[in-house]
Amino acid sequence: MRASHIHDDWGGAYIPEILHQTFLELNEQVGAARADASFWAEYQRLMAEYSCRPTPLTFAENLSKHFGGARIYIKREDLNHTGAHKANNVIGQGLLVQRMGKKRVIAETGAGQHGVACATMAAKFGFDCAIYMGAVDVQRQRPNVFWMEKLGAKVVAVEDGQRTLKDAINEAFRDWVTNVDTTHYVFGTACGPAPFPELVAWLQSIISKESIIQIRERCGKLPKRIYACVGGGSNALGAFYEYLDTDVELIGVEAGGDGLSTGRHAARLASDDASPGIAQGYKTMFLQNADGQMRETHSVAAGLDYVGVSPILVDLWQKKRVRFEAATDTEVMAALDLTVKKEGIIPALESAHAFVQAFKEAPSLSPDDAIIINMSGRGDKDIFTIASAYDDPSWRAFIIEKAAEYRQGGR
Amino acid sequence: MKLRAEIEKRRTAGRILLMTHIVLGYPSFAVNRQVIAQMVENGVDCIEMQIPFSEPMADGPIIAKACQASLASGCAVADCLAFGAEMAATHGIPFLYMTYANIIFKYGYPLFFAEARAAGIQGVIVPDMPPEMDDGFFAAAKENGVAPVLIFAPTSTDARMKELARHAEGFVYCAARRGVTGRKSSMDDQVLAYLRRCRATTELPLAVGFGIQTKDDIDALTGVADMAVIGSKTIQLVDSAGAAAVGPFIAQLRG
Numbered sequence: 001m002r003a004s005h006i007h008d009d010w011g012g013a014y015i016p017e018i019l020h021q022t023f024l025e026l027n028e029q030v031g032a033a034r035a036d037a038s039f040w041a042e043y044q045r046l047m048a049e050y051s052c053r054p055t056p057l058t059f060a061e062n063l064s065k066h067f068g069g070a071r072i073y074i075k076r077e078d079l080n081h082t083g084a085h086k087a088n089n090v091i092g093q094g095l096l097v098q099r100m101g102k103k104r105v106i107a108e109t110g111a112g113q114h115g116v117a118c119a120t121m122a123a124k125f126g127f128d129c130a131i132y133m134g135a136v137d138v139q140r141q142r143p144n145v146f147w148m149e150k151l152g153a154k155v156v157a158v159e160d161g162q163r164t165l166k167d168a169i170n171e172a173f174r175d176w177v178t179n180v181d182t183t184h185y186v187f188g189t190a191c192g193p194a195p196f197p198e199l200v201a202w203l204q205s206i207i208s209k210e211s212i213i214q215i216r217e218r219c220g221k222l223p224k225r226i227y228a229c230v231g232g233g234s235n236a237l238g239a240f241y242e243y244l245d246t247d248v249e250l251i252g253v254e255a256g257g258d259g260l261s262t263g264r265h266a267a268r269l270a271s272d273d274a275s276p277g278i279a280q281g282y283k284t285m286f287l288q289n290a291d292g293q294m295r296e297t298h299s300v301a302a303g304l305d306y307v308g309v310s311p312i313l314v315d316l317w318q319k320k321r322v323r324f325e326a327a328t329d330t331e332v333m334a335a336l337d338l339t340v341k342k343e344g345i346i347p348a349l350e351s352a353h354a355f356v357q358a359f360k361e362a363p364s365l366s367p368d369d370a371i372i373i374n375m376s377g378r379g380d381k382d383i384f385t386i387a388s389a390y391d392d393p394s395w396r397a398f399i400i401e402k403a404a405e406y407r408q409g410g411r
Numbered sequence: 412m413k414l415r416a417e418i419e420k421r422r423t424a425g426r427i428l429l430m431t432h433i434v435l436g437y438p439s440f441a442v443n444r445q446v447i448a449q450m451v452e453n454g455v456d457c458i459e460m461q462i463p464f465s466e467p468m469a470d471g472p473i474i475a476k477a478c479q480a481s482l483a484s485g486c487a488v489a490d491c492l493a494f495g496a497e498m499a500a501t502h503g504i505p506f507l508y509m510t511y512a513n514i515i516f517k518y519g520y521p522l523f524f525a526e527a528r529a530a531g532i533q534g535v536i537v538p539d540m541p542p543e544m545d546d547g548f549f550a551a552a553k554e555n556g557v558a559p560v561l562i563f564a565p566t567s568t569d570a571r572m573k574e575l576a577r578h579a580e581g582f583v584y585c586a587a588r589r590g591v592t593g594r595k596s597s598m599d600d601q602v603l604a605y606l607r608r609c610r611a612t613t614e615l616p617l618a619v620g621f622g623i624q625t626k627d628d629i630d631a632l633t634g635v636a637d638m639a640v641i642g643s644k645t646i647q648l649v650d651s652a653g654a655a656a657v658g659p660f661i662a663q664l665r666g
Contacts, residue, residue: 014512014539016469018564018586020571160475166466170475173468180566278512279466281539291488292517293465 009276010311012283013193018177023193026184029100030195034202043092047206050124051081051091055207057214057372062342063359070224070365072358073372074345075211077235084348084377085204085235086117090186092203094121097184104128104183108172110137110165110231111303111350112144113377114188119153121186129153132172134164137302143381162296165306169280189232190310193281197312204238211372212242224369225249225361229353229376230324231266231303233310239374240322249323251361252313253353255299256326266297268309269317269324277308284311300329300389301349303377327356333389335359336379348377349385414533414558414581417505418616418637421456427629428456428638429664430618431645432509434477435460436486440494442654446645449658451502454665457638459536460498462491462510469511469538473643488514496530507534507560507581512548515540520551527557534558534581542578549578560584560618565605569612576613582638585609587621606635626666639664 013023033039047053056079060072077085090107097105105127109115115131122129131148135157138145148155161167169192176185187196190204215223226243228236230252240250257265260273268274268285277286279294287295287307299305316322327335335355340346347355351374358373365371379386387395421428431450433443443460450458463478463486470478491508499506508527515523515537527535535557540548542561552559558581563572565588576583587602602621609617620640623629629639641664648656 012544013541014544015541016538016564017541017562017575018566020541020564021566021568160472161465161479170466170468174471177469275517278516278539279464280468286513288513288517290517292513293482 010283010314011194011197013281014278014283015193015281016177018180022180025100027195029096030199033096033099039095043095043203044206046091046095047088051087052079053206054210054214055079057211057218058345059218060343060345063339064362066338066342067359067362069363069367070369070371071219071367072362073215073218073223073370074343075207075239075372075374077207077374077376078348078351078378082113082117082120083381084113084117085207085238086114086188086377087120088206088238089188089200089203089234090114090117090121093184093186093199094125094127097127097186098125100184102127102182102184104130104179105186106130106132106172106175106183107186107188108132108165108168109144109188110134110168110305111301111348111381112137112141112148113303113348113381115148115153115155116144116151118186118188119148119151122153123151130175131155132158132168132175134158134162134168136163137165137168140302140385141381142384164297164302166280166294166308173281189234190237190312191232191280191282191284191308197282197310200234201237201241201310201312204234205241207235207238207374208240208242211239215370215372219370222246222248223372224365225251225358225371226374227251227253227354227358227371228374229253229301229304229350230269230309230313231255231301231306231350232308233313235374235376236322237310237312239372244316244321250316250321251357252322252324253357254324254326255297255301255304255353256328256331257298257300259328260326264298265326266299266305266307267324267326268307269314270326280308282308282311284308285314300332300385301353303348303350304353325357327353331356336386345375346379347375348379349382351376352379413556414505414507415615417533418457418582422616422637427633427636429454429629429641429661430457430459430638431455431641431661432459432461432643434474434481434646435462435491435494436481436484437463437477437646438480438649439484440490442649443494445654446649446657447498447502449654450645450661451504453658453661455504455661457505457507458498459507459509460491460495462488462508462514464511464514466513467511471643473646477646488518492526492530495527495532499531505533506531507536508532509536512537512540515548520547524551524555524557528555532557534560536560536562536584538562542575545578553580558582562586563609569608572609572612576615579613579615582616582618583609583613584640585617585619585636587619603635610635623664626664629664
């Protein structure tokens with residue numbers, strides 16, 4: 001992405017003075033990496049060897065037939081190591097940390113995907129690792145906590161504020177300002193102070209660098225539309241990146257939660273509820289009250305449950321280059337169910353938001369048109385949440401039985 | 412700027428000045444009122460009043476939790492500004508606001524600083540508004556005679572300190588060590604060397620805080636700084652022993 005894609009009004013680096021010098025160095029390292037073709041070559045090699053890249057572009061034949069409109073292709077970021085696009089970002093930043101000579105990494109995590117990916121990277125590169133996670137998310141995403149700890153990371157449950165992603169980010173910043181000499185903060189999404197939005201979007205662009213070749217091979221032309229879910233915005237920016245200068249329609253799908261009219265959602269750009277603000281080191285559209293205090297957000301998908309959004313996406317939204325929609329929790333469960341049944345593919349709850357909007361629009365498109373859904377992650381990590389949402393009786397019985405076993409000290 | 416003149420005037424008495432801190436609305440404005448009265452009566456020279464923000468990224472657990480509790484009890488920015496005006500009218504020492512950029516950004520820079528001036532507030536400390544992000548903040552503050560106090564950090568180079576000093580007014584707040592507010596550190600040779608570096612890069616008065624608890628801590632600053640900052644200690648004191656404990660604590664610091 002060229003610098004001209006970033007509007008002066010958004011982003012920035014609203015950081016405490018203690019981080020000033022570190023950001024100077026980080027900007028220098030990022031600039032050097034971007035100017036050095038060997039960095040990207042090394043990154044690509046590592047991603048191929050460690051994380052199954054290039055990920056496939058799967059033709060969803062049954063879903064396409066079911067809707068009778070556009071041919072639906074799914075970009076399979078779920079097939080990355082650790083099961084989501086988050087692997088792209090952490091491996092790239094891991095290479096940067098090596099170049100910077102730091103030995104410790106910290107990260108925030110919402111759904112736990114970025115935390116697991118970061119812990120994996122730290123294990124591979126031999127870094128010490130601490131992961132900050134809101135106490136509410138620790139409860140929601142216990143299996144990921146288990147794996148982070150097994151991977152050798154220290155998981156810190158954050159009890160401040162709403163005890164979700166934004167609070168984990170605040171706590172990670174507090175760690176960073178204390179340990180700035182030894183530590184790199186592996187920001188998980190295309191938000192936060194510059195250069196993180198640009199850096200993360202660039203590393204995630206590996207998604208569209210592959211898909212633009214894959215779709216041309218399969219269809220002989222570019223897709224009509226691309227759909228991606230938007231929490232912080234990194235998978236969406238990665239999926240859109242190489243198409244920004246084309247006429248492909250780009251659609252970001254936010255968390256509609258209980259519905260936009262209820263106020264219980266996390267739709268920054270698809271609703272009228274957000275306004276410009278400065279927090280967590282950057283300027284963007286935040287869900288906040290008139291005083292500038294951040295509001296509670298809601299989504300069935302922990303990874304989308306965030307008050308802010310990438311400043312790069314806000315700019316693209318203002319320029320009408322990316323359209324924003326919202327999917328409700330109920331719609332998400334239905335789309336997930338349909339995808340599992342029709343294709344044998346299990347999207348993460350986050351990714352299922354993109355499927356909702358694609359399914360709404362596919363019937364009105366022609367079979368000559370292809371669309372791509374960016375499947376940012378796999379859903380089996382969400383088994384506790386999804387099983388609860390299904391209210392699945394046999395799962396419930398299993399958990400009750402298992403709990404009784406543990407209570408009796410069995411295994 | 413009025414704040415700098417006021418500080419320099421108070422310094423002519425020779426002794427090091429004391430700045431204290433409160434979180435507005437925590438545990439209540441009524442208690443804030445008592446605490447401030449005790450601080451002023453016992454010789455505090457300057458008070459920073461923190462307007463709570465939901466994302467206090469540069470604050471440690473004590474202040475962060477106080478901000479959260481204040482917001483949970485319904486504290487609004489308008490209440491804070493009304494209270495600030497009342498304090499500045501009641502007590503004859505300089506008052507400052509400490510907060511985060513978003514609070515002032517949402518209020519509107521010109522309106523916020525015009526109201527601060529009308530209320531008699533002399534300065535503002537905003538840790539997440541570095542001069543290179545300035546989009547009207549500094550001009551609005553200065554036009555209204557509200558001093559934008561900037562923060563030096565141990566990681567700031569000499570060149571960076573000089574650059575910050577170019578934008579700062581009133582005084583410079585020297586964070587004595589890495590990390591968030593509320594952590595104790597000692598006054599060692601490294602801190603002294605850092606404070607000498609601060610002194611060499613600006614003529615503005617220097618305020619410094621590093622978990623000050625005793626008169627000895629304050630004496631250690633004599634000759635290297637102009638003002639000692641008592642941060643989260645008084646919040647802990649009010650939590651554990653009530654507002655009445657603040658007066659004796661300040662008095663023993665003054666010795």
